């Protein structure tokens with residue numbers, strides 16, 4: 162394999178994901194009040210909470226960072242507490258537990274349910290569309306940054322370069338429909354109570370332990386054929402996505418501001434596989450051909466507000482290739498980015 166820059170282990174990966182930028186430190190210094198992160202124990206939340214804590218420390222401000230989840234995986238709780246993030250174990254669907262959470266000025270809403278939707282559609286709708294209304298009642302006096310998804314858009318022609326925020330929504334399948342339900346319910350409460358919010362329509366955050374790049378790299382390495390029908394994607398380094406989420410607290414408004422969050426490139430899956438093939442010295446295998454449409458969004462508005470992501474696509478490819486080559490740990494949580502019918 163070609164020599165390229167490496168992230169050697171999870172400690173170094175986490176250090177990179179949780180290192181605040183000067184812009185984030187400046188924003189956190191100006192932000193009044195504490196931050197609660199709901200749904201903290203997922204793929205993104207643990208590093209988001211640690212990033213917030215590091216930013217507050219570097220800004221020299223006293224700010225409680227409080228992470229809430231059921232903590233189905235208890236190690237996440239230990240990790241957060243070790244790094245100065247307070248934790249509360251709560252099932253947010255339990256009204257008493259929700260009501261018992263501390264009042265704070267800032268909420269990052271990360272709760273979601275995607276995989277396993279098919280066959281348990283009721284649960285997906287409860288978590289993605291009903292729970293946001295309960296949370297909006299509880300936190301009507303806070304500002305709320307909400308993780309939404311690019312799946313609220315339909316598949317669009319690849320030549321258009323992705324749906325911008327003005328593009329009509331058109332969610333495919335029940336998971337995506339329930340996510341649009343989350344936005345609509347929250348917007349209702351934002352207008353009713355004057356609660357300032359931002360909706361982040363995110364497409365594919367990348368960590369080395371999960372993400373589209375990891376999925377493609379592993380398939381290439383293992384000689385698995387790569388389905389090209391969803392032939393193009395957008396990705397963003399998780400540290401950049403989490404930075405945007407925290408900096409968006411300063412942009413909350415009523416009615417909610419909508420922002421697409423992803424990288425600037427429309428990435429060809431074929432090209433991506435060839436990049437990994439080159440680094441591993443193997444020929445990628447493909448099935449089918451690229452379709453005319455794909456799930457893509459245009460995040461130029463977020464780039465104008467926050468600047469381009471700090472980690473480039475080539476950098477992510479190099480890091481992922483080296484991680485896979487070295488057998489670095491992964492979460493066994495495939496993205497299913499290939500899915501065109503919205504069945505998760």
Ligand SMILES: NC(=O)c1ccc[n+]([C@@H]2O[C@H](COP(=O)([O-])OP(=O)(O)OC[C@H]3O[C@@H](n4cnc5c(N)ncnc54)[C@H](OP(=O)(O)O)[C@@H]3O)[C@@H](O)[C@H]2O)c1
Nearest residue numbers: 200202203204205231232233252253271272273308365366
């Ligand atoms: N990662 C991406 O590339 C991506 C792309 C588009 C959108 N998003 C959205 O961004 C958000 C964060 O992403 P993620 O990848 O970190 O999501 P994730 O891994 O699914 O994490 C969400 C967390 O919410 C918690 N949760 C679920 N039900 C709960 C309940 N009833 N009470 C308390 N906590 C509950 C779960 O932790 P416990 O089981 O411990 O409670 C879960 O780990 C999600 O809403 C996701 O849909 C992510």
